[in-house]
Amino acid sequence: MSNVQTKTDVILIGAGIMSATLGSLLKELAPEWEIKVFESLTDAGEESSNEWNNAGTGHSALCELNYTSEKADGSIDITKAVNINEQFQLSRQFWSYLVNSNLIGNPKDFIMPIPHMSLVQGDQNVSFLKKRFEALSKNPLFKGMEFSDDPNKLKDWVPLIMNGRKVTEPIAATKIDEGTDVNFGSLTRMLFDHLKTKNVELNYRHSVKNIKRTSDGLWELKVQNLNTGLTEYHQAKFVFIGAGGGSLPLLQKTGIPESKRIGGFPVSGLFMVCNNPEVIEQHHGKVYGKAKVGAPPMSVPHLDTRYIGNKKALLFGPFAGFSPKFLKTGSNLDLIGSVKPNNILTMLAAGVKEMALTKYLIQQVMLSNEKRVEELREFIPDAKGEDWDIVVAGQRVQVIKDTEAGGRGTLQFGTEVVSSSDGTVAALLGASPGASTAVHVMLEVLEKCFPDQMNAWESKIKEMIPSYGMSLSDNPAFFEKIYASTSHTLGLSEKESVYN
Ligand SMILES: Cc1cc2nc3c(=O)[nH]c(=O)nc-3n(C[C@H](O)[C@H](O)[C@H](O)COP(=O)(O)OP(=O)(O)OC[C@H]3O[C@@H](n4cnc5c(N)ncnc54)[C@H](O)[C@@H]3O)c2cc1C
Numbered sequence: 001m002s003n004v005q006t007k008t009d010v011i012l013i014g015a016g017i018m019s020a021t022l023g024s025l026l027k028e029l030a031p032e033w034e035i036k037v038f039e040s041l042t043d044a045g046e047e048s049s050n051e052w053n054n055a056g057t058g059h060s061a062l063c064e065l066n067y068t069s070e071k072a073d074g075s076i077d078i079t080k081a082v083n084i085n086e087q088f089q090l091s092r093q094f095w096s097y098l099v100n101s102n103l104i105g106n107p108k109d110f111i112m113p114i115p116h117m118s119l120v121q122g123d124q125n126v127s128f129l130k131k132r133f134e135a136l137s138k139n140p141l142f143k144g145m146e147f148s149d150d151p152n153k154l155k156d157w158v159p160l161i162m163n164g165r166k167v168t169e170p171i172a173a174t175k176i177d178e179g180t181d182v183n184f185g186s187l188t189r190m191l192f193d194h195l196k197t198k199n200v201e202l203n204y205r206h207s208v209k210n211i212k213r214t215s216d217g218l219w220e221l222k223v224q225n226l227n228t229g230l231t232e233y234h235q236a237k238f239v240f241i242g243a244g245g246g247s248l249p250l251l252q253k254t255g256i257p258e259s260k261r262i263g264g265f266p267v268s269g270l271f272m273v274c275n276n277p278e279v280i281e282q283h284h285g286k287v288y289g290k291a292k293v294g295a296p297p298m299s300v301p302h303l304d305t306r307y308i309g310n311k312k313a314l315l316f317g318p319f320a321g322f323s324p325k326f327l328k329t330g331s332n333l334d335l336i337g338s339v340k341p342n343n344i345l346t347m348l349a350a351g352v353k354e355m356a357l358t359k360y361l362i363q364q365v366m367l368s369n370e371k372r373v374e375e376l377r378e379f380i381p382d383a384k385g386e387d388w389d390i391v392v393a394g395q396r397v398q399v400i401k402d403t404e405a406g407g408r409g410t411l412q413f414g415t416e417v418v419s420s421s422d423g424t425v426a427a428l429l430g431a432s433p434g435a436s437t438a439v440h441v442m443l444e445v446l447e448k449c450f451p452d453q454m455n456a457w458e459s460k461i462k463e464m465i466p467s468y469g470m471s472l473s474d475n476p477a478f479f480e481k482i483y484a485s486t487s488h489t490l491g492l493s494e495k496e497s498v499y500n
Helices: 017-029 079-100 123-137 151-157 184-197 244-254 277-281 344-353 355-366 369-377 434-449 451-464 476-489
Strands: 005-013 035-038 111-113 116-121 146-148 171-176 180-182 201-203 206-213 219-225 231-241 262-274 286-288 302-308 311-321 388-392 396-403 407-412 416-419 425-429
Touching (some): 017 035, 017 184, 017 231, 017 451, 035 184, 079 184, 079 434, 123 146, 184 201, 231 244, 244 396, 277 311, 311 355, 344 396, 369 388, 434 451
Parallel strands (some): 005 035, 231 425
Antiparallel strands (some): 111 180, 219 231, 262 311, 262 388, 262 396, 416 425
16 A cells, blocks of 8 residues: 555656657647656666567658558559658657757657668569559659669669579569658657656656546546555546557546447567678668568568667568567456457457458467578578577557448557547557657647647647648648758758758
8 A cells, every 4th residue: 555646737658659759749838737657667668669669660651552552443542651651741840840949869869761662573563563653653742752673673772682583573662762760769768858857757667557537537547666566546637548558458447438349459570680790781771562461461571671779780570470468568368358348249249350360360470480581581582590580579459449331340450549528538549550650649639638728739739840730742842841851850861852
């Protein structure tokens, strides 16, 4: 027992990129509000946001083929790709604001320019890629994208992938130099360092066990202090559940009607990491392939140059798998514990619908290292097993809910902000496109939870994020101006930008 009892304006649960972003936005918009953060682990950015737990792609649909689909008439639907790119532009603008205002340090510590490429083989895939390229090239957000089906040109772009390859079927790639590698772990830590200077109270090794509403309309959190073993009670007017995979169980504890009939489907991940500096040096880019039939979109294989700890690294994966844990540091009872009377039918329906996916994920878990190297050889034909080690990536918990389009128990691959009707509690569920779109998603939290303040906040939001509320695709001149300025601030314009 303990008598620690506090009252505050805002509590952020979890010290990942989402809480870091929301806290940073709020400190600019309402600096007088008191904010407390509770995090189970010893530091910020240790779960999915950690640099080794995600792929570090600044998702802006420059290379991810699953963001564009082929319609029945053979044309390409680029709506999702454009939306994701627009959302990433909001992140770039907010990060630039923080750098320009000296609120965070050197952008090179969290973002680096890197070409984004898509690579496919076979007639059908090459035709899809070409059509995708033609459709995207018409949009100003994708200016500078190149297409090639000439193996010699591809050798220039991706020598490691083309050397030793017998080209027996059509092969093609697109390349755009304007891509980024983002170290979300580093960015999260930088944002929390900044929040500390703004008197945000950071409580590490504090695990939130329960959330309930008090009679005077506040939220009371039961928190276990893992340093002392004591239980504390903290109250707030507004609570953000940014606990990553741990968000669903906490949302369920609030008992709000919006938390009902929602389930979670955990997907684990593994990366192969190259330990041979000579191989690492031969590659420069993030190269995304096409998902195998039956594979979930988040398991699209890619070969990525990464910048981790200011060193170049080369990662391949992620290999998706099944684990009942909701967090990498979670428990094997997480999945079963999330099944409640109000979501059991939704979960069972998803279980029946997603049998093929579950089977695929279990097969992936059973893959031997040799089989993984075989998959790697589809990218690097002469890859040697001894050059690669395995690291366990973060967990993603995909949302399961009943939808009009998909019916009962439909698996969602995006992110969802779930909030109470009075806007006093909000949770972020799902993990895709993820950290790259944190600013867009946290703006959505503000819009849903603080509608009465939005008018007063709008001019500050526009100062920080000039394109807030507008479509950059429809305003190419404004986009070019904003893009050139964020490229400059974030140190992304080493090469002459196509927008200059
Ligand atoms: C394999 C993989 C690859 C990915 N690749 C990309 C990519 O290339 N680009 C991209 O943009 N995104 C990517 N993502 C998604 C991205 O990593 C996540 O969307 C993002 O990190 C989620 O941030 P978060 O703050 O919500 O969660 P997290 O970073 O997981 O933070 C949640 C925090 O809450 C804490 N917590 C949980 N429960 C409690 C509790 N009860 N009490 C107190 N604290 C608690 C956890 O310890 C954790 O620190 C990837 C994810 C995975 C798993």
